[in-house]
Amino acid sequence: MHELAITESILNIVLDEAKAAQANKITKINLVIGELSGVVSDCVQFYFDFLTKDNAAEGATIDFKTVPAQLRCRDCSTSFNPKDSAWLCPSCQGASVEVTSGRDCYIESIEVE
């Protein structure tokens, strides 16, 4: 879906960072991806390999650190992971829930030489 735009965005950021550090080659990109961010790692990897031909990021590995989704019930304060994708509180079956973790989606660091 929108992984092409996301991958282009990642690539622009890391190429700028590498240039600013006067590095010739990016060897690794460390991403933090929340389970709820909607980013599909396999697709990002696929587009990345395609988009990095002949630039400083060619051959770089991407490390995806996944942050699990965490929801909190507003009624009974139970925190839970919506494993089966139903956003219902496992303790009180309440549907009033808020996202407390899992929406992150950022580049933590890059490794260059």
Place this chain on the structure above:
Amino acid sequence: MKIEVLKGITSANDAIAAQNRQVLDRHKILTLNIMSSPGAGKTSLILQTIDRLKHQLKLGVIEGDVASKIDADKIDEQGIPVVQINVGASCSLEAQMITPALNKLPLENIDLLFIENVGNLICPAEFALGEHKKVVISSIPEGDDKPAKYPLMFTEADAVVINKLDLLPHLEFEVAGFRKAVEGLNPKVKIFEVSCKTGAGLEAWCSWISAEAKRA
């Protein structure tokens, strides 16, 4: 050598969205990002709103579609300034597509701008465009399980419009259950029940927009 980056993956989009927002704020234009599945009634709701508010507010529309200018032609027939964006392979409008569209609109003559996003309940939730309010339309034929299946979209919304209420006698859709699910995800959300075909419920929707436009 390791370089700390700590930049959001959509940070470039967010920065451009913030610039768009500045332009809109400077012209005091209330901007609504209208999102839904294909066929839920985004264009119908915009047309019905134009019909009711055109004597009170100066309107403009940005239309986002994968292809065609069918929707833009419908808006143009109403004499409302409209710009069509065809996104091609992209599944959502992005902030950088909105910037040139804003340049094509007579901004000094617009109080209320609708941005009709690409029909999709997933990707448009991820990309800020510069809008003031996010509106999600859910229609009766889609079924009442959409908040459970696409929770993030409903979590992000400022308003949810339940459209095609006239079909309620013919289809299974529990309005109370749907409202409860949406309010559970998003306690501050405004929910409107409308039929763009019969006009039912559109007054409340238009009153909300008028009140928000006065604040812009």
